[in-house]
Amino acid sequence: MIPEVNPANQLVILMESTGYLWTTGHFETTLLPNKLFVGHVKNEVLPQITHALVKLLVKDAEDDSDYVSSPRKSSISSSYSGTPTPMGGISEEIQMLNMEELDEDNGESGSGVNMLLVHDVDGCTVIVNERYRRYLTLSNVVSLMDWAPVSWRAMQIHLGPAGADAPGIISYLSSELSEKNISILNFSTFDADLILVQEFDLKKVTALLSAFGKDGVCGLKEQMVEKNLVERVNSPRSPAKKKVFHGALSVLPSNLVLSSIRRSMLKQSMFGLMKHLTRNIDKVSEADSVSSKDFLWAYFSTKEEVSLLVDERDLIDFAEESLTSCPQQWKAIRLVGKDIPFDETGIVKLMSSPYTLGVHLLNLSTFKTNISLVSEQNVNIAVSRLQQDLNSEEVAVL
Numbered sequence: 001m002i003p004e005v006n007p008a009n010q011l012v013i014l015m016e017s018t019g020y021l022w023t024t025g026h027f028e029t030t031l032l033p034n035k036l037f038v039g040h041v042k043n044e045v046l047p048q049i050t051h052a053l054v055k056l057l058v059k060d061a062e063d064d065s066d067y068v069s070s071p072r073k074s075s076i077s078s079s080y081s082g083t084p085t086p087m088g089g090i091s092e093e094i095q096m097l098n099m100e101e102l103d104e105d106n107g108e109s110g111s112g113v114n115m116l117l118v119h120d121v122d123g124c125t126v127i128v129n130e131r132y133r134r135y136l137t138l139s140n141v142v143s144l145m146d147w148a149p150v151s152w153r154a155m156q157i158h159l160g161p162a163g164a165d166a167p168g169i170i171s172y173l174s175s176e177l178s179e180k181n182i183s184i185l186n187f188s189t190f191d192a193d194l195i196l197v198q199e200f201d202l203k204k205v206t207a208l209l210s211a212f213g214k215d216g217v218c219g220l221k222e223q224m225v226e227k228n229l230v231e232r233v234n235s236p237r238s239p240a241k242k243k244v245f246h247g248a249l250s251v252l253p254s255n256l257v258l259s260s261i262r263r264s265m266l267k268q269s270m271f272g273l274m275k276h277l278t279r280n281i282d283k284v285s286e287a288d289s290v291s292s293k294d295f296l297w298a299y300f301s302t303k304e305e306v307s308l309l310v311d312e313r314d315l316i317d318f319a320e321e322s323l324t325s326c327p328q329q330w331k332a333i334r335l336v337g338k339d340i341p342f343d344e345t346g347i348v349k350l351m352s353s354p355y356t357l358g359v360h361l362l363n364l365s366t367f368k369t370n371i372s373l374v375s376e377q378n379v380n381i382a383v384s385r386l387q388q389d390l391n392s393e394e395v396a397v398l
Contacts, residue, residue, distance in 0.1 A: 257325050
């Protein structure tokens with residue numbers, strides 16, 4: 001339960017048992033419980049693992065009774081409305097899945113992050129909590145996947161009425177953390193932002209975030225402006241040439257829609273989720289097809305919300321009453337050309353840099369790279385800024 005706060009931007013420090021690092025009358029940051037495991041499924045083994053991923057989706061839907069709906073705090077939810085074409089229902093194949101071996105939860109259901117899936121041409125990034133990791137173990141697929149060497153923890157940021165400032169604040173926090181040699185993963189969901197850090201960095205991160213949050217959103221903005229001024233003053237007139245990134249930016253042509261799935265409708269949405277997963281397995285097997293490189297979808301399940309990012313054309317696979325969708329359509333800009341190691345810092349800051357030009361964006365980290373989502377009218381501006389930050393002579397746009 002969130003304690004009452006002074007609406008005048010007063011900080012309230014909460015006990016560790018609540019999970020909250022800090023909160024103000026305007027926004028809050030929460031340390032979510034349970035370890036997370038970051039994995040990746042290569043395209044060539046994805047057909048062997050799809051059944052286990054479907055089981056996780058089904059289990060997530062069956063867990064809907066463990067969740068209690070709470071009012072959303074982000075301004076993003078109040079401005080979104082969904083108009084997808086109805087379809088759906090659960091296929092007999094899903095209903096027949098044997099879930100008996102997955103029923104033991106040891107009281108962990110409804111805690112923090114359940115699962116995060118990001119599926120693109122590089123394969124499928126799979127992030128699960130301890131409970132869902134055991135499900136994968138029981139399904140005998142863990143050894144078929146690649147895994148990050150250490151476990152992770154998640155922090156959830158709700159910016160409330162300041163939601164439009166999320167990209168800038170996330171970029172600033174990423175910059176501050178990278179200066180402390182702390183690497184992060186970042187996921188923009190329908191109603192919040194998730195920052196994942198490696199567990200051995202957790203104490204440093206919680207200390208830093210607690211310090212940053214003491215003056216609320218206004219204080220963070222002042223810190224951002226001050227740091228920008230200091231960097232300008234301290235930068236030499238002839239700055240050293242930036243380190244060249246030997247890679248490219250890939251702009252996906254599809255229009256993507258970010259939606260929230262009502263937990264009570266997850267079972268009815270399972271047909272669309274399974275259809276989407278298996279359809280894209282077919283795409284990645286078409287090596288010579290242009291369309292095989294043109295797909296991205298994501299599924300984020302936490303205690304508070306379930307978010308879905310899909311091609312606008314795929315909304316027809318979900319019942320209209322199951323989704324609340326953002327009216328804004330997004331284009332994905334992928335950083336490609338090399339795999340980014342987990343100890344590399346500053347990637348989220350880099351991919352958020354178009355925000356400084358007034359471009360609103362969302363961010364997705366994957367096992368191999370990073371993806372920014374921007375509106376179609378801002379693609380050229382965003383790409384130009386990213387090329388500048390990556391060294392424009394060496395970065396191609398695909």
